[in-house]
Amino acid sequence: MNNQRVWFITGVSGGLGRAIALAAAAKGDLVYGTVRKPEQMADFESQIPGFTKAVLLDINNHEAVKKVVAELLEQVGIDVLVNNAGYGLFGAIEEVTMDECRKQMETNFFSALHLCQIVLPYMRRAGKGHIVQISSIAGFRGTEGLGIYNASKFALEGFSQALQKEVKPFGIHVTLVEPGPFRTEWGGSSSIRSHKTMPEYADTAGLRIRTIHGYSGTQPGDPAKAADVILSVVNHPEPPMHLPLGAFAIEGFRDKMKALQAEINAWEKLSTATSF
Secondary structure (H helix, E strand, O other), X not given: OOOOOEEEEOOOOOHHHHHHHHHHHHOOOEEEEEEOOOHHHHHHHOOOOOXXXXXXXXXXXXXXXXXXXXXXXXXXXXXXXXXXXXXOEEOXXXXXXXXXXXXXXXXXXXXXXXXXXXXXXXXXXXXOEEEEEEOOHHXXXXXXXXHHHHHHHHHHHHHHHHHHHHHHHHOEEEEEEEEOOEOOOOOOOOOEXXXXXXXHHOOOHHHHHHHHHHHOOOOOEOHHHHHHHHHHHHHOOOOOOEEEEOXXXXXHHHHHHHXXXXXXXXXXXXXXXXXX
């Protein structure tokens, strides 16, 4: 197939990563997806045999990632990189430990950064490619109880926005996908609660966390439909830098932008009184 693309997607055992992988493979593309457990390999490869190929890999093991991805680039190349693997750390800022914070940043930020650095030389030489970063509305708007998750996604957004400007001349696209609530396990079994909990935050961070856990499994967003939208964007000659997914995410973006504009206007006179 002359027009067959090769995708590399992290975290395809379920959720949005699985949905993107299946949507791409159903169109005839070759999809390599990472899983963390040996027993997950056969399951993924049986989805669309010959098109869904499992890669047993811990994305936080940078040496292993470098070796595996280098071999894949040499054998078949990578046209689309999807940095999807990640998890949500729940806890008020005062509750989380530094170790919990570092683990969150390692998975949600450093692993994505590392993979981008590995595939970029290949994409530059090819003069094409698309990097899809699975971010979140939480990468644009801070929320009580999600501060460190917010930080990891804000970091992903920051370097991706710079990356898009750096690689556009080479024909490489970068898209930040920013979903609201989708029916995945992000707010359930895939999330981690800080070891420490404090009654002082029960009505702020605690309430938000209980709310998220409470609607897990009933979120309005359909991962399969999200995957179809992402494929449409990857197929577009001029894809967007930002792709909020779902009405909740769109509303969140607009609310924050309105609040920022109002705050800037209210403090503009004082803010600009800083010149020589």
